[in-house]
Amino acid sequence: MLLNPATMVLILVSGVVLSMLLLAAGFAIQLLRHWDISSGSERQLRLERRTYLISTLLAWAFAAELVSLLLFVYNAEAMSGQFVGAMCATGVLNVNAWGWPTLLLKIAIFFSGASWLILNALDNRGYDYPLVRLKYRLLLLIVPLVAVETGLQLRYFLELRPDVITSCCGSLFSANARGVAGEVAALSPALAVWGLALSGVLVLAAGLRFQRTRRGGPLFGLLALLAFGIALAAIVSVISPYIYAHPEHHCPFCILKSGHGFAGYLLYIPLFAATAWALGVAVVAPWRHIPSLDAAVADGASRLVRRSLGMFLLFYLAAGWFVYSSPLVMQGVWW
Amino acid sequence: MGWLRHQRYLLDFIIASLLRRKGKNLGLLLVYSLIVFMLASVMLFTHALKREMGQVLQASPEIILQRIEAGRHALIPADYLRKIGRLRGVTARKGRLWGYFYDPAVRANYTLMVAPERRLADSEVIIGSAIARTRGIGPGDYLTFRAHDGEAYSFRVRELLASDTELFSADLVLMSERAFRVSQGVAEGWYTDIVLSVSNPLELAKIAEKLTLRLPDTRPILREEILRTYDSIFSWRQGILFVLLLGAILAFVIFAWDKASGLSAEERREIGILKAVGWETGDVLRMKFWEGAILSLMAFLLGYLLAYLHVFHASASLFEPVLKGWAVLYPAFRLTPVIDGLQVATLFFFSVFPYVVATIIPIWQVSVTDPDAVMR
Structure with missing residues (x-):
């Protein structure tokens, strides 16, 4: 176990967020059983008041999860000096089997949290809270995700053993012991680029179609999720090497560092925002037929789809520009 | 644009209301800054030591x-x-x-x-x-x-x-x-x-x-091994100090909870009047969070600034023996300031996050009060 402040705080935050969600889940169960908007009973009033608390709690919990995602990556980066063979965050995540699953779960929680908050905001605009049961049922689905993430993260940190000098044999240990893998496996670059281009065209087309016809919101969300996954794979296999100007360096985290002009932020922020908003479109769009939400859906969905498309465009432009402006030339090797 | 203007007026109102209750808020600010100060001192000091160690060992x-x-x-x-x-x-x-x-x-x-x-x-x-x-x-x-x-x-x-x-x-x-x-x-x-x-x-x-x-x-x-060992030892010492300070953080959480829930009759009446003139529960919540945000920001800046002065101009006199090690011949040295994002984010989670969590429930309780219940 590494007793350093950043790991302590990550464990602490996950624990607190989990307890906030458990509190919310307890309430969700109560609400699912007793909610009756037409009733004026004291219990109903109490439930209605409590929805404010739950919305606030969850907004904070998901915000904390987002920051803890960043902190998790920074922390892995900072610990890279303590493990043999780990040159950056990738190596530290490879130290044991739980690093990558924790990171992926954190990303999954970010997206489910963002979608839930968007749905919640939509529901709050209808005077009769038409989606209240649905959204609290969905909330009950997010809780296990957070619980698993908390457990995995704890396990990951508990099983980290820094390679320090032992009194018996100095480097004997590090010479014989295998260091951690410093790199991630990458897709073939040509495949990644074609995938990136294809998914980009599809997602932009679906977004524009939704913008025009107000149809295919869920499809747009689904394609965005697909584009997100392919984009991450492409960052690892193609875009990062171009940013580093080094065909064998695939790390998806080093691009966040000052040495590479913080290029990663220009990729990740638009990509994450675009995907979150696209998922927002997917959860908002299907409720147009509910009278009390009609205006809110029309208004919200068009704003979300515009933002999402803008961000996707920014991401693809940035990615293209990084490849275009890189001194690395791979014609004849990769394609 | 309208949203921005709305927030600005809200902020205006909140600052005025914070200033109206100087005593209570100053007390909170003081304790809050102290927490940030202690944590930030430990952090800045160990980071600077680590950096120093790395630089010195580069030549070995x-x-x-x-x-x-x-x-x-x-x-x-x-x-x-x-x-x-x-x-x-x-x-x-x-x-x-x-x-x-x-x-x-x-x-x-x-x-x-x-x-x-x-x-x-x-x-x-x-x-x-x-x-x-x-x-x-x-x-x-x-x-x-x-x-x-x-x-x-x-x-x-x-x-x-x-x-x-x-x-x-x-x-x-x-x-x-x-x-x-x-x-x-x-x-x-x-x-x-x-x-x-x-x-x-x-x-x-x-x-x-x-x-x-x-x-x-x-x-x-x-040399790499020496560096690695120093790195983990300093992180570990820092961690130990943070564990000890957890008690203080917990006390602070309880204090913040208490402050947020123990509203004076006057404050209750104020919220009642606001709700009576048309504020919604969401508005009251927002107001209270702005209040917390202003306090947190001030405490964070103040505590961090004091810690910076403490570490880089007063040689971290409070924590030096624990973090640096023990020796009779104490080196007197001035550290090079090092600040990084991870440090600030960790510190933020150790101080502001507990404060926010501690105040959510009391704030909600305040914001859902019925106007007639408090004005009667």
């Missing part, structure tokens, strides 16, 4: 080879330099002579070291500034040692070591090889350890492996 040799005898570090025969033979990748190798010397006069340990590159005469030494401070001597004065055989040897202090490396050179005494061998009883043909320079870091592990094969009674220590 890549591999140190020690001979082990019955599990203990023993003198290494000069012959081993020949036995190592030619190792591809090693650019230089030489024997080093160093040791410790306990000076009963100041009850402190000195580190003695032979520095051939300084071309010292046999009766001359160069000393670290902490020794000079403690013994009250300077260049031209004499430093007397009781040698291993009971004889006393006097050395003239030729100069003091520059104070910019004082973290490491505070207790250092540099002398000539002959002076060291005679005063410490190390026979000709023996060294304390052997150092090797390697220019390609990727070859280090292989070279270390070859060394242990050729000289089975030795252990190579890599």
